[in-house]
Amino acid sequence: MQGDLVILFALIDYLCPPMDLLENLNDAQRAAVSNYKCPSLIVAGAGSGKTRVLTSRIAYMLQQGVEPWKILALTFTNKAAAEMRERIGRMVGEEQSRRLWMGTFHSIFLRILRLEADKIGYPSSFTIYDTADSRNLLKHIIKEMNLSDDTYKPAAVQARISLAKNNLITANAYAADEAFALEDRDRKQPALAAIYNEYARRCKHNGAMDFDDMLLNINILFKDHSDVLERWQKRFDYILVDEYQDTNYAQYIIIRRLAQHHSQVCVVGDDSQSIYSFRGAKIENILRFKSDFPAAQTFKLEQNYRSTQNIVGAANSVIERNANRLPKESFSSGTEGEKIKVIKAYTDKEEASLVADEIRSRIRSGGAGWGDVAILYRTNAQSRAFEESLRRRGIPYRIYGGMSFYQRKEVKDVLAYMHLIVNPRDDEAFRRVVNYPTRGIGDVTVARLSEAASARGISLFEAAREGAAEVNAGTQKRIKDFADLIDGFSVQRDQLSLYDFGLEVATRSGIIGSYRTENTPEAQSALDNIEELLNSMRTFTSDSVDDDGVTLPPTLTDWLQSITLLTDQDEDNSGDHVTLMTIHAAKGLEYKYVFIVGMEEQLFPSPRSVNSGEDLEEERRLFYVAITRAKEAVALSHCASRFKWGSVEPCSPSRFIKEIDPKYIDNADDEEASSELNRLWDVKKIQQTSAGRNFGHQNSFSEHAGSSNRNHAERFAARGQHGQNERHAGISDAGHGQISSAPPAGNFKPVTHTTRPTVADSGNYAAGQRVAHAKFGIGTITAVEQVTGDTKISVNFDTGGARTLLAKFAKLAIVG
């Protein structure tokens, strides 16, 4: 009998042998995977197979018999968590992987908070406020306290409160702290402590937490309830943290608390990629891990599998200038590859054109698709010009960030109804929807309701339901009708499917009807977005799993919170389009070709960072992150002038360009041309001030006038998110033609030039002509364009590569 079993197991092993997880790893990776029984610091350079190591380590632990629910794995995005879960599932089976406690800090601790909410005085159905919600509440409070929102800018107040929370300073602690009081007095904001206090009170009263509250409250829970803490400590034998360099103090303390007794902590990260200090992230957390956990072993993953030698070399030459680093030698296992290209332009407009041209010629030459290309910038505002240039050429693109789908007014309105239904205590949600769509309950009435509510210590919604406000009979009825509407929804919530319920809310609230009657492109777009939102209810499946691995049916609460906790990176990034995003958003992603644009002083590094050594180091790390996204080629672009705040500002090349070791840069000796360019710009500026508008100025003015002609629907189409935008981005060029079909100049306002002025010396060159250049050899002119003081000539050189040259410097000889 025994023997039979052995044979049976052997047979099973033979038929489906357990995957050898240590195979196909390099030595450093293998060590990091197999030594799981000790605290570990895995320093993972860019492209070093970090995710692979993390997933293999977890899978290996499972294979060695560790129970999946004893493992807590924390990531920064849902996407990263989902991806890892999937990969682990492929290694050891889904049965195991789905039972792991794996997710973002916020989603995991939210789960715990919901279970323990009563212990810290919250309903388990508490609402989550996103940044906009919490800012609105702050605005309210500042106004109510009769403070000027000029001295108390809501965004700044919010940032300060956020910073306090990230450092586990509660409102009471803040008020009691002399140093803060002094600082606030110096900043002429003595009421900050009072605002913080009122904000915290209102959040609690509303049964709501903001993002920072989740981390703060879990710490309060663990601090005040040692039995609860102990239960969760025992729960997790192993804790793994991804992107450890980006954890803040609150997160750090949570990990330390949970690990206090017996858990083995494994953190993975790269100090060179710490780019979130503005949000409270502490690079020190990773730098001092070894002193926090003296028994820790360090594993260094230094082999870069992603990028070419030139890219890794260039990135290293930059990051080496930072003082505050863990020692590490990144090296590439790839080919030498292309050198880094620097693209110089006169204006932001031209920068976008040159980049788009370069993208097009790269893709046309074969071997890669649009999806292999990313345009990365420092600020979201830079996306506009590229949007234009890509659209004009019919290149499919997609923009990430900026106004996200879930921040749209119409979407937030529908969500506010849901929030109020789930949590009737949420006064902010109440205020948002009580008179939207308009139902004759105005500010005056809400003020009366508010009085009644605070007098009786109840929520606005309860006050509405009880008819507590002193108003005339007609208004009273309207209030009652609204309360009945919401109560009706609460009943339906338990009877209908998620999707049917959503449709019911969107319809019976009157939101859909009001957009229907509007009958404008904007309204149609809003309807599309609402439909999209409802569709996401249909396809939503809860990832809530109990310890037996049984998936729980999705609830409205699950769906709402999954939406609030979505991050930019969680969006589907597949598809054959050029990707436009901020460098921050690009962390963790990779592309064959990366264009880092706007490489200028006053932009990148950000002007706010240049006065502090630490901040400048962070900007440098940001640049490092940008370069290391590329697998095969990097191009940097900058321009001599940029449209900012409605006027043209001169720009000089970023110091970061000069920080790259010149041996990694394509024609590094071309620097002269760049300074020529700047000199030229200075001349231009003088002309501008002395002789009024010159052509260059007028051109850029007119082009902006042209771009403003885009209607809302079109902009939505281009900026929209979630699937439908992919479609729009693809067709935007053909579909909404006023910009793409006619030659650009034709669309501009009549007051400006419709053709470019011709200057005498342009006669020497023409498209199609063959020319010779001292350095690049022979090529064919593809375009000739007049710019102030010179002629710009685009040439396709036979040796490969298109180039834009200035007649003055290039000294082209006409061939034949």
Place this chain on the structure above:
DNA sequence: CGGACGAGGATTTTT
């Protein structure tokens, strides 16, 4: 109470 129109501010990065 709600829509229209005018003034002024905006650009770091985001879980």
Place this chain on the structure above:
DNA sequence: TCCTCGTCCG
């Protein structure tokens, strides 16, 4: 230049 907020008037 664009968007948001506040005010004024119907």
